[in-house]
Amino acid sequence: MQSSFTFELDGESLRVDGEPVNRTLAEHLHRRGFGRENRFHRADPWLGGAPLILLDMDGRGRPALRSVDSALIPLPAAAGRRFWSAEGLVRRAGRGEIHPAFALVDSHPELECSWAGRARILTALFEGYYRPDLQLAGQLNDQLDGCLSRTAHYGALRDVAAELFAEAQQRRHEAQLSAQAQGREDDFEQGRVDVFGDEFSALLAGEMPEPEEFSYVDPGKRRYYRPHTIVELAKLLAQFPKGIIVGGSAGLLERDSRDADWDCLISTEGVGDLRALYDQGDRWDVGAAAPLTSVNEMIGRQYPALAKALRRFASRPIRNRVTLGGCLAAARADDELAPAIIALDAQVRVISMDGERDIPVARFFEGNGRTNLRPSEVVADILLPRFTGETLKARGCRTRFADSYKAASRREMSAGGVSAGFAVELDEAGKVTQAWIAYGGVADRPYRARETESALAGKPWSEDTIFGILSQLSREIQAAPGAREPKPGLTEDELEYRRQLVITLLQKFYYQHPKADGPPVELGVINEFLRPNRRLYQPSGSA
């Protein structure tokens, strides 16, 4: 076990010696005098910690630069990692190395806002600049939704960001053309071509170093383990049944780390197998430790209902850290992703030294914060079935459609409301063979309305059918465990609103999918105003 380690910030190696395990990177940086203006070094849902850029691994195992919230990183998790900060970008500019993201922010007075706000904007723009997939206007939200600020001018930010990302895509396009000319098309596709000719894109074009096992003990005998194989992980769990498993550490947002009783942290983020997504033909095995961003990049297109839930989940720097396995294991009553996962008929694969077992996701939850994970068990994968013509036919149905919903007082960064995931399978006659109706935020756990689902079976998919089951649905949800207090301190009005949403969200699902086929019906005019499919950069000569 090590009692010290180093990490890299803005090219400088920083040594950590004797610091407690139960401290976040944000707190540590603050104590080092970093970002003095941001006194808010403790986790806060509104501001978080100092935003940083982390050299991380994407779902394919390729290097990626991700913006992260340093308040979501336990200090030992920083060991051996490389970070860059907004302050570092400013300092670089002072030395004459002006990064395009910095240049843009600096030349637009309309982006002026508080330092903390500008740091979030800078890191968000920086990350977006290196993102190969950031090509459409509709993706700007995904990249910039962490820029929450009282003073930032969002409209100007949207325009400026579009300009920067268009410039980046143009250079990417040029790099592609020259790669083609050199016969290096495959390298380009795999991200092995240095697009921008700067030190960051050189890192992206290179290879990620193999992760190494790491463990750390602090003077208070608190331990941190970062194994890199599943076997090591399982051994540690057997050895320390009370060890706390940390993935993306979203839980840090809600607990003040000073009070946390962290005797032993076991991190999953070094386990390559748990960070990857595997295509198994008839299903996807989503590694429990894969950050949500990687999940969306790899399988978002195949599971639009999941992609939609991810789009409104927290913010980019949080999605870059938080993992699907971590969310499910935390089993929050109002978890926003669980309903969508339930609607996708997923299973949770848990492992221990005794072997593995698969649990249907809805049965995995046993109450707020409680799952049927046994001591020494850990979530390894989330198994998402692939729904193809053949697999459906084998089950006697013709089509399947799913969607997810959320109601909140703002678009992103709004946890604790009501979310829903629905899916329906229909037979050749257009009758429901099976339905999935799941909610977050209405009971003491992500809740599946099985009675209503059964009542739907055999009925035609029609407005009358839906209206016919609404009162049963409402009764079933109100009888669910914890339905009277899904969250402490709700007023009667707020409870009533939640009860209403149970009904109206299912109605919305029907109106968006009145027919058995095709994409969801766009009910409003948002696309008309937002034009999400507009390309940020249009290569000249192409239509």
Add this chain to the structure above:
Amino acid sequence: MDSNRSIPTTQLAAGFSDALLGRGEASRHDLVACLATSPHAAATLTSVRASAAREIPGVALVLTAEDLGESNRFRPLRPDEPLLADHAVHYLGQPVALVVAESEESARDAIEAIDIGYQPSPATLGVEHALALESFHAEAISISRGDPGTAIGKAPHSFEGSLDIGSQLPLPEQPLWATASPAEDDSLIIRTPSELPSRVRAAIAAAIGVPESHIEVLPVRLAGLAGGRQAESAYVATLAALAAKRTGRAVRLELPRELDLALTSKRHAMRASYEVGYDDNGRILGATLDIALDGGHRPGDSETALDQALLHADGAYHVPDFRVSGRLCRTNHLTGTALPAEGAAQGAMVMEDILSRVAHRLGMAPEKVREINLYRETDNRHSTPYGQPVACDPLQRVWNDLLIESDFAKRRSAVEQANANNPCYKRGIAIVPAKFGVGDPRSERNQAMALVQLLIDGSVCVRLGCIDAGDGLSRQVAEEASIQFGVNATEVVVRCGDLHCTPHMTARIGSNTVGLMRRAVADASDALKARLRPVAAQMLAAAGAAEVDAESIRFADGKISAGVHSEASLDFGELVEAAWRRRTNMTAIGFHRTPNLWWDREVGAGWPFSGFVCGAAVVEVQLDAFTGEIQLLRADVLHQGNAAAGPSHDRCQIARSLQLGFGWQLHEAVSWTDEGALRPAHTGDYSIPGFGDAPFQQNIELLPAPNLPAEFAAASGAESAVFLATAAREAAREAIRAFGTPVDPKIEVALPAPAIPRTVLSALREMSAKLAAKPES
């Protein structure tokens, strides 16, 4: 001038290096202060026993009301309020004791060890409750004209109504903190984020009984300008200063976020009830408005908020017979504070509510009813009820131009058509005008001070008597100085909030600081240029120019020349250096005050503003009837502004304020539990608008107003935009009505502010119930 000079161009870099300076900044060796606060909203203190806490190792000091004795007064801001609760507590979170210790752990142990006895008493929890109990701070004040009672009685139509407007949290990014360090000469050095450091200094001097001159308050850049950093900063800094004085050591007091939420003042919640009489055309003949603001446990700054509410209760409309009266409710909440457009925005919202309802009752388009009631030059409809006239042409022009530029008529019919075909989602569009007073009814707030120094190389240093909030003020002032001296803006450095240079400060919110500061800088620049001109005349003459008249000398493009016809010119740096060699004073204090302001709140009459700025907003929204979520589709704003100087700044200010307003109108719900605790308890439960909530399309245009004095610039426009966000709520109301109008074209919808999804859905349900109860006609 050397154009290759390497200039620290960036505000970003400036912000960063400021942050690194860290003078008076806390260090690890400081004592840590913590507060023991009341868990009750209203209670009598039966005992405060701190002896056990004093015994805890590492505890340096425990202060209670008893220890402070006579000095336990929050003078001069709220002289009747104790710094630490003495006999009773009046709001939940009110500090009762202060602990100072070597470490946070010891301080928290000591807090635990303080034995405070409370005898809880019934609390007044909000405006409605206070109205029922008739719990008020002072007598009502009013503004009236004519005989509204009779006018309403004689009017063809009349009705009564009410409107509830919610509070808003300023939510500054940094929780409240202060550090106090004793210096060698018995003085104290203070750092705290404050919008008004001069008040911090005054409060500390009063509390520890030393002259103000012995207190040094260092400037701290504010993270944004959303309020909540006036009295509370002074309060926290005073406690830190008392602790530093008594222990002789540096003390740091940093509030945890929950306590920061409790101890940071909020926007005043308001209830208005009204009675209004109108004719068939929708013209308002008479109106009486009764306004009640949540005045908290002490009036504090709330009197100004009430004044502003009354002074803006007419909105942009002329009502011949009009009376508005207002009261401050005494509640068991922390006293309210100034957010941008405080009071004024709440007051002006009432008329908008009235006019929408009049339109709906008559089955008319709301914009027609608004238009017919606007202030206008003709028909003697141009004077406010308190006697100050409105320049109506800009108001009419803003209104008419925006209707055209936003394509209002066409879009409104498009919305109606789309609504007819969409059973699930409805859109709404609304236009709202604003007429906002420039300045603060407290005349002492309408002054500004700036120190301008010319350095020998020709660069310019400006020090302002106000705080920078990262909102563009420094850039705008730099621009003013660069115009004055004809130098590049990058040659100008603006420093803010240094009490050594500018001992009196101008508040950032409520006052039109940008405009005032520009005028103060112009004043100082005039003085400096007057000193430079004779030197320049001599130098130009020596350089061979013929007769040079000192008065005709121009400062432009970095050059000094003797008028348009002269070829000869000087470099600005060259001139300043020469002037310095000739022993010319290169430093000047500039000062500006807005002349001829008066406001008699007892009589309800006056000339409280230097004038009015006008603007209007068109907002289109989409309502999701399944969730009650309102999505802003497009916002168009046309506002008077100083288009000649820094239009982009003005536009940004307007955009920022609009965003603050959208949050207040659509997202940010503040309430209190039955025990008097603030909801949200955590920042995570409080939804300021995020990136995805901004309107998809936003057009902010300035109405060129070449004759507008500089003091009408940005800040005033910015604050009125908070109110213009009302257009979003009115548009949401139109969208809700769209579900009912096919059945009853005159259906009314009451919609409180903020219109959060839950409120919207319940308004929708209420309307459906009303329609269902109605017999088929």
